[in-house]
Structure formats: C-alpha cells, structure tokens
Amino acid sequence: MNLKYNTDLGGMNTFRMKVKAACLLEYDSAEELSSLLSDTRFSSELPLPLFHIGGGSNLLFTGDFPGTILHSRIRFIEPVEDGDDVHVRIGSGVVWDDFCAWAARNGYWGAENLSLIPGEAGAAAVQNIGAYGKEAGDIIESVECLDIQDNRTVVLKGSECGYGYRESRFKNDLKGRYIVTAVNVRLTKKYSPDLDYGHVREALAERYGSAVIDERRLTPAQVREVIIDIRRNKLPAPEETGSAGSFFRNPFVLPEQYAKVAKVAEKENLGPVPHFPGDDGLIKIPAAWLIEKCGWKGYVEGNAGVYRNQPLVIINATGKATPDEILALESKIVSSVREKFGILLRPEVEHI
C-alpha cells in the first residue's frame, strides 16, 4: 500500500494538470482494498470524497482535489488456454497497452485493434474503450469488482455491464460504488483479424503486401504495429503532449438540426457535412468537423491549444497549462460551435 497526503497529481493525469490531492491511497490487491476500507479507524481518517483513477487519461482535474484519490496497483496477467480460446484475467492496474502488447506477442487475437489506448485495464472496462471497429466490451467476459458500499466482491458478466458506445453501468448506476479489481477477457488463437474500419487494411497491405492478407498470414503483432502507426500520426503521444484524447462527444442531432447545419455549410462554402445514422432517427455529426469549421484546428492560446492533426483534442500545448486555461478554451469552442451551428457540444472528458 502507498498512502500519501497533500500529494502532487501532475504525473498521474495525461493532461499534466499540476494539481494536488489531499490524499492518495494506492493498494496492491482487492483483499487489501477491502480490508482498508472496512477498517473504520483507518477509513474514517481519509479525506472525502473518494475518487478512483486509472492512468488519468480521460480526466481533467479542474483544481486541487480535496478528498482521497484511490489507485490500483493490482498487476497480473493470467491466461488459461482452452482449445482455441484463451481466457485472460487482468489486474485492474495493468497498463492496457501492456496487455495488448502481451496478447500480440503470444499470437492471441482480440485486443490488437485496441492497441495504444492510454490508461489501465480497470478503466478500460469502465469506459468500454474502443477504436478501429472494436470495443473492450466485445472481448470482456466478466468484471470483478469490490462494492465499497457493502464491502463485498461482485462479479458482473459482460452482458450485465450495460456496454454501449463508450458507456457502461460503471459510469452510471454503479459509479462511485463498484471499484473494478480485475477484468476477464476472451481472446482466441483462431485467425480473426478485424480490418474493416478506416484505413487499416490499406495500411497493412502497404506495409506487408496484400498477399499476407489474401493468404491469411497476418499476425496480431502486425495488425498491432499498423494500428500504432496510424494512431501516432493522428493523436498526440501522452508522453510528449498533455491531453485527455477526444475532449468532446460526437453530437447526435435531430434531422431538422442536421438540415440547419447543412444550410450553414452551404452558405459558407464549408463543403459537405459528414454525417452517420444513429439510433432513433438521430444523425451523428463528427464534433471534429464542427470544431474545425469554426477555425479551431491548430489554434493555441496561452498554454492551451487544439491539436493540429485532430481538432477534437484539446492539448496542454506548452506543458504549463492550468485547468482554468483548458476550461476557458473549452468554453470558447463550445460557444462558437453553438453560435455557428446551433449545436451544444458536451465533453467526453470527465471534469473533476
């Protein structure tokens, strides 16, 4: 266990906000967490509220945190092979990409498209992370949790986690109550690349030749490498530039709102509006397009900015941005998109 008071969180969030937490409690096993929290003499001394973080890659700390930050150091990867299936139990504190690298190294399919997504395995199950046509929920069999309200262990099947697009019950009715301690996923040794999203197939053909694809000779490691290359070209590397990835959610709008956007685009010669069908007759418009057409791509103000290759990403441009600078830029982007297109953008990044 690691218990610290008045601790700097600058190295524990990828936005690199230099904020402090009144207390940080890192634990090494589910049993340790359970016994610490059930020891009333110990737990009643912890400043409140409690907030659990992983790698801090989907968070914006808006100031010093007055309570206790919990963090898992449960780190194991335990595979069990069963024919072609490989059931893997992953400790919640394992860096997600370390698991993806491990799977690719062993020739197991299922996690390669999710390579290089920052953060830890516990949060991957909370966030239902996704990329290149795959979501964590596609491979999650069950999630082991500690219910800190009743201090009991609970195992939720994947089908009970309420997975949807970047959604889960851990972000909704179970938030603040269930702490993920391990994630069970199913991988396979059977040849099963998933190449139908974006430019993955073309990039693989360019790198390894199309015969490798046609003759079904690809390996998970090759797909992983190409996914990593594509991601590095599009997104800022957390070790170089502070960010929390996509800052805003893609809006789903009514057909009449979409028509208004199309009218503005026509009047201002903005080109065709990219759009995709959503549920219930709604239409998805990429937030990145709306932000770019408001002129924010590559914009920098003070220490905060908008990433030059992906306008959905707000960055800590100099490494010295304060939460207020990020919040001010967020608010300006939201206002300008609302004024021009009549659409209210909502943040994807959780504000703490």
Ligand SMILES: Cc1cc2nc3c(=O)[nH]c(=O)nc-3n(C[C@H](O)[C@H](O)[C@H](O)COP(=O)(O)OP(=O)(O)OC[C@H]3O[C@@H](n4cnc5c(N)ncnc54)[C@H](O)[C@@H]3O)c2cc1C
């Ligand atoms: C450059 C960049 C690229 C990104 N690309 C993608 C992408 O392609 N796809 C994608 O889906 N996301 C992406 N993200 C977002 C981010 O990586 C994911 O949301 C990731 O799952 C967050 O993991 P984390 O460990 O950093 O969690 P944190 O940001 O620390 O926490 C996220 C949430 O999970 C909760 N939480 C964390 N650990 C636990 C636990 N053990 N038990 C219960 N709750 C917990 C926290 O309370 C918080 O609500 C990107 C981020 C960055 C910076």
